Amino acid sequence: MKTTQRLESAIEKLYTAFHNNTLNPECCQQCAVGNILDNKDSWKYLSDSHGSLVLNYVGSVHQNLGRKFNGYSPLELLQIEQTFLNACGFQTPLHHQNKKPENPTDKDILFNGLCAVIRFLCELDGINNVMDYTKLFEVENDKPKYALA
Structure with missing residues (x-):
């Protein structure tokens, strides 16, 4: 699948942040846009x-x-950040009285945020969601419809 340079770069940075535990929705340097x-x-x-x-x-x-x-x-940056925060369970805009997850840096919460952000980034660039794995499970005549590349 052909992607844009900005999308490739963003996904790489978010992937690295997720696995290095440097993704934090409450920090402007370590949130989705910060990364x-x-x-x-x-x-x-x-x-x-x-x-x-x-x-x-x-x-x-x-x-x-x-x-x-x-x-x-x-x-676009504000939209990316709002998408991330909402998918992580925050009520936006952030305010100390607004709803927020109990543990905002929980890996499951961050993964949900990342999936939403990547889906949105793909929409911005007009390409199919690179995280969509449903085609891998489509079958035709009891055989996989698509082969792994």
Whole structure:
């Protein structure tokens, strides 16, 4: 399957963070977007609230100028982060009174977040979800319909 460079890079960084235990939804440097942006937290200045889809003045300026951060626009970054947080069980935007998982760094919770983010990243690039394994189990005449590459 043909993918884009930004998608390949994002998946590699998220995969590494997941397996190195450096994925944390509550940290701007170690969340989904923080990892995609090389563990920088400068993206948090694009919005006034972590998990919000509303660009602030700085975010709007960057968006209107067509700026990209590791291939993603400011609005795409906010969408990626909100997707991750929601799939991890957070109520967004983050606030101390909003719902959050009991153990946000639990591997099962993070895996759910990663699957949602990768699905969303694939949608952004107009390709099939690379995490979709259902085709592996399709059969035709009692034989696998598709062969493993």
